[in-house]
Amino acid sequence: MPDLNFRVDGAEPVSFAATPTLSLKILVTNSPPTEVIHSAVLQVQIQIEASRRRYSAAEQSKLVDLFGDPDRWSLTLRSMLWTHANTVLSSFSQRTLADVHVPCTFDFNVAATKYFHAVEEGEIPLTLLFSGTIFYAGPTGALQVAPISWNKVARYKLPAQVWRRMMDEYYPNSAWLTIRRDVFARLLEFKMRYGIATWEEMAEHCIEALDGEPLHQ
Numbered sequence: 001m002p003d004l005n006f007r008v009d010g011a012e013p014v015s016f017a018a019t020p021t022l023s024l025k026i027l028v029t030n031s032p033p034t035e036v037i038h039s040a041v042l043q044v045q046i047q048i049e050a051s052r053r054r055y056s057a058a059e060q061s062k063l064v065d066l067f068g069d070p071d072r073w074s075l076t077l078r079s080m081l082w083t084h085a086n087t088v089l090s091s092f093s094q095r096t097l098a099d100v101h102v103p104c105t106f107d108f109n110v111a112a113t114k115y116f117h118a119v120e121e122g123e124i125p126l127t128l129l130f131s132g133t134i135f136y137a138g139p140t141g142a143l144q145v146a147p148i149s150w151n152k153v154a155r156y157k158l159p160a161q162v163w164r165r166m167m168d169e170y171y172p173n174s175a176w177l178t179i180r181r182d183v184f185a186r187l188l189e190f191k192m193r194y195g196i197a198t199w200e201e202m203a204e205h206c207i208e209a210l211d212g213e214p215l216h217q
Contacts, residue, residue: 028040
């Protein structure tokens, strides 16, 4: 019966995808090595192990929205689900290298996006939990089916600059937010009332108003 093991060998942005996408390079090995794997449906749950690294003062200030004040992080800093991904492995007998494409978002309503944006340097600790189904040749050559064991885990330290390079490729010098339609309608009315040309200019006016500076009509 197959016994698959997994190791992450690297990560890189996928160019020209419909949405920002990271490709994780997964080395898959099987024991016994002579056993023929016809194919496998691989499912991956990816978690961010936020407590497994240190943070600069600038990073801590950006993470308050997620974990609260740093003096409470011994209680609030925790692992968080990033996303799920899947792929299909083609036939192999001992080992194969699989590309697992991980769709990403730049929506700052998503906790993982806030986390990735806050981490400026270094590496982001990830834990990958694997599951799925294996189709393999039994002792007589007949096709057999087996599940991937639920205890299959791999850890990987994703360079923060890989995520930033991907977002710079898809959204150069920009970010985006999702807001309720009624709030958008009020913002649009505000923008038209004061003849503000761009959304960036409108945001700057709002920031100035909150800072106690007069709003220029």
